[in-house]
Amino acid sequence: MAEGLRERKKQRTRQALFDAAMRLFAEQGYERTTVAEIAAAAEVSTKTLFNYFASKDEMVFALREQRMNLVADTIDERGPDDGPVDVLARIAERLLADALVGYGEAGLAFTAVPVRLAMTVPELQAKALLLMFDAQREWVRALTKAFPDELDPLTAAAAVGSLMGTLQMTALASFERGDSSAEIVAHLRSVVGIAMNGIRQLERS
Amino acid sequence: MAEGLRERKKQRTRQALFDAAMRLFAEQGYERTTVAEIAAAAEVSTKTLFNYFASKDEMVFALREQRMNLVADTIDERGPDDGPVDVLARIAERLLADALVGYGEAGLAFTAVPVRLAMTVPELQAKALLLMFDAQREWVRALTKAFPDELDPLTAAAAVGSLMGTLQMTALASFERGDSSAEIVAHLRSVVGIAMNGIRQLERS
Incomplete structure (x- = not known):
């Protein structure tokens, strides 16, 4: 994969994770939302999520x-x-x-x-x-x-x-x-x- | 000891501890000052200090x-x-x-x-x-x-x-x-x- 393409794909995944987190936090509250749920909503694994954000509060x-x-x-x-x-x-x-x-x-x-x-x-x-x-x-x-x-x-x-x-x-x-x-x-x-x-x-x- | 007298004595001890802490913090820094030093400077035991303040940061x-x-x-x-x-x-x-x-x-x-x-x-x-x-x-x-x-x-x-x-x-x-x-x-x-x-x-x- 070309460097620019890879970078854009990473940006999209990061944005999808962020959007999913904000939606879930808004809908069901921060404390009640797990990283597993956020990952699932963005259609990635929890392991992938942790490549982008070290913790739930880092997303905020x-x-x-x-x-x-x-x-x-x-x-x-x-x-x-x-x-x-x-x-x-x-x-x-x-x-x-x-x-x-x-x-x-x-x-x-x-x-x-x-x-x-x-x-x-x-x-x-x-x-x-x-x-x-x-x-x-x-x-x-x-x-x-x-x-x-x-x-x-x-x-x-x-x-x-x-x-x-x-x-x-x-x-x-x-x-x-x-x-x-x-x-x-x-x-x-x-x-x-x-x-x-x-x-x-x-x-x- | 009468109630009022006891209360005034407690107030004086509390003030002495606070003053000693502020002087030591100002002179040698917050991190480098121990509760034992503060107690000694106020001429009370460390145990007595803890009756007045649960921790060093509580004094601040x-x-x-x-x-x-x-x-x-x-x-x-x-x-x-x-x-x-x-x-x-x-x-x-x-x-x-x-x-x-x-x-x-x-x-x-x-x-x-x-x-x-x-x-x-x-x-x-x-x-x-x-x-x-x-x-x-x-x-x-x-x-x-x-x-x-x-x-x-x-x-x-x-x-x-x-x-x-x-x-x-x-x-x-x-x-x-x-x-x-x-x-x-x-x-x-x-x-x-x-x-x-x-x-x-x-x-x-």
Whole structure:
């Protein structure tokens, strides 16, 4: 098999496993879903599943790298006239747009599944919070490096913390009252706008 | 021994243990300090220490209850003309003032030790983040209950998340560049003011 073909086949299997996991987690809950069921639903062996994901919780956090790259790319692709607040607003916008895009055939209904699980399943919460904390540190570093003259590390930290803290708690409140994925994203859109107003004042200070 | 006297003696021992732990953690690091050393520094046996604190990490989080009560009291003691933003601003102010008050004889130099450890020692981070997350949920609930007509759960979540996210990341950035406790609190004071400006717009939306 040619290298490119093999790579595409691997990508498809990975996506099928991810989609099956998200569907089963959404339908019957995270705890009650076994890796054997996920493998069966994706029509592969459990052994094959473990070639792609070391554990069930790794599937929940599978989109993290993609999201980290999205933020890094947004910072890298800034224009000459963009200030830190413009870039931060674009990061928020893209993270939310990304949350709305269907992953494979799972579609809209399942897009918020990983975030929902990470915030509401006790055994996933600690890891999710640590990953989110590390992500924010990374974004503070990247923003400070991209805007050495406009942004000191403390202001960058305050801005990132404010934005992500707002998103995190609003998403949780929205999950907890049973909102749909589309409703959650709509709420997040509206609070981001407001958080960004606060951050704009940070920049002027 | 009379009940009140016994209670005061217990309080003093607990405080002595806490102070000794904070001093040793600050001087030689969290990982390198043993419970036996803490007990010796407080002039009690290790067995006595375990009557007060089940583990070393419990000492780091010993002030949590006090801080939760401080927030609950601030909400309960609101005046008839206070809106949610006034109460939130007062919560932030009291949390920072609380961080500046010396605990027992440890004084200013050690006050930020528990927060610093919780944010920078890997084995404490996950627990610290979970406790902080739970605290925020609790504050969102309490604020929503206190202001049923002015505040919906999503707006309360956005406000609390924004404020605490700002404080958390700014404190971390300030710790990481080696600021003193007084400097850290000064930085936090200044970013709180800005976060509150953003939150004020949330209320009007």
